Amino acid sequence: MAGSPHREPDVEESESLRSxxxxxxxxxxxxxxxxxxxxxPVPGPLGAAEVVSRETRMPRPDQTRVMVVANxxxxxxxxxxxxNLAASLALHGNRVLVVDLDPQGNASTALGIDHHADVPSIxxxxxxxxxxxxxxxxxxxxxxxxxxxxxxxxxxxEIELVSLVARESRLDRAIKAYExxxxxxxxxCPPSLGLLTVNALVAGAEVxxxxxxEYYALEGLGQLLRNVELVRGHLNPKLHVSxxxxxxxxxxxxxxxxxxxxxxxHFGQEVLRTSIPRSVRISEAPSYGxxxxxxxxxxxxxxxxxxxxxEIALRGIGVHYDDSGAHTVGHQPVGHQPVGHQPVGHQxxxxxxxMSEGLQ
Numbered sequence: 001m002a003g004s005p006h007r008e009p010d011v012e013e014s015e016s017l018r019s020x021x022x023x024x025x026x027x028x029x030x031x032x033x034x035x036x037x038x039x040x041p042v043p044g045p046l047g048a049a050e051v052v053s054r055e056t057r058m059p060r061p062d063q064t065r066v067m068v069v070a071n072x073x074x075x076x077x078x079x080x081x082x083x084n085l086a087a088s089l090a091l092h093g094n095r096v097l098v099v100d101l102d103p104q105g106n107a108s109t110a111l112g113i114d115h116h117a118d119v120p121s122i123x124x125x126x127x128x129x130x131x132x133x134x135x136x137x138x139x140x141x142x143x144x145x146x147x148x149x150x151x152x153x154x155x156x157x158e159i160e161l162v163s164l165v166a167r168e169s170r171l172d173r174a175i176k177a178y179e180x181x182x183x184x185x186x187x188x189c190p191p192s193l194g195l196l197t198v199n200a201l202v203a204g205a206e207v208x209x210x211x212x213x214e215y216y217a218l219e220g221l222g223q224l225l226r227n228v229e230l231v232r233g234h235l236n237p238k239l240h241v242s243x244x245x246x247x248x249x250x251x252x253x254x255x256x257x258x259x260x261x262x263x264x265x266h267f268g269q270e271v272l273r274t275s276i277p278r279s280v281r282i283s284e285a286p287s288y289g290x291x292x293x294x295x296x297x298x299x300x301x302x303x304x305x306x307x308x309x310x311e312i313a314l315r316g317i318g319v320h321y322d323d324s325g326a327h328t329v330g331h332q333p334v335g336h337q338p339v340g341h342q343p344v345g346h347q348x349x350x351x352x353x354x355m356s357e358g359l360q
Contacts, residue, residue: 058092058313065316066185068204072224074191076212077247079106080282082188087291088309090145094183100150101196107188108149111139112289115149123153125174127160132174141294158195168235172203193227201231206242211263213249213256246275274307
């Protein structure tokens with residue numbers, strides 16, 4: 001995939017970047033109605049391949065997009081990706097619901113949502129068939145963003161679900177019965193392939209897989225892809241892997257570039273051109289009950305998640321994404337060595353071989 005060379009963001013962001021991060025701001029009318037003219041892509045000679053600039057407001061889909069954020073490997077940025085993409089989309093005019101399916105409740109914490117044991121949660125929806133609208137809470141800092149929290153009760157939900165009728169489709173039925181209009185539903189899955197993740201895969205149409213730019217990044221990913229195929233074949237024919245997002249990218253290491261190339265060689269067009277760099281601000285934000293978009297809108301992490309959300313939104317309506325100025329990696333075709341790049345040594349070849357084995 002050809003493109004512009006990767007440019008690392010400066011440690012100190014300029015004021016122009018900080019102002020750019022707040023172009024859209026909160027949406028004025030949170031209730032979706034007829035799509036306003038300024039949110040529609042302007043028809044042009046390129047049609048669906050039209051290039052939309054970074055300043056364009058993120059378009060809203062014609063129908064609700066249900067995206068499952070999954071990877072059974074822990075520590076790859078599932079929760080961080082879920083909440084920051086959700087905040088980015090909401091800040092640019094979409095109504096977004098985050099469903100926290102991880103018993104740790106980290107997504108709820110990052111969004112500033114109370115999720116102690118007595119709070120109505122997604123557990124009550126799955127096990128007791130409570131209405132989803134009874135547990136959804138608005139996110140204080142971001143208009144148009146909502147969360148269905150997880151409590152510690154969810155830790156035992158998989159055991160309780162085993163004996164229940166239609167155990168794999170309980171979340172799907174709850175979402176379909178939810179009457180409030182939404183543009184996106186992002187489901188944050190636990191780091192496992194149990195019944196909670198299966199419920200998410202049955203409820204969703206798209207799978208978003210965050211992949212950490214580290215050694216063994218693809219380890220075990222083949223099992224997740226096989227589970228997606230099983231769910232598609234038996235329970236949810238519309239399910240597909242639509243998005244791969246590279247996270248924790250460190251441009252100072254050759255390994256990060258190798259992982260990016262490896263992922264792109266396997267998944268091709270599903271990989272977002274935008275990557276998420278390692279960022280202290282991204283790590284700090286949850287301790288304040290915020291996403292990085294509200295904690296430090298001008299940071300490299302916030303800007304990268306904003307670009308990733310824009311790319312997802314534009315892909316959803318079939319519009320070409322213009323990545324000029326975005327944080328992008330791994331654009332060169334596999335096997336191509338940029339100027340000044342040294343040949344990969346024997347040990348590095350072994351590392352790549354180990355990563356490839358994860359997809360076998």
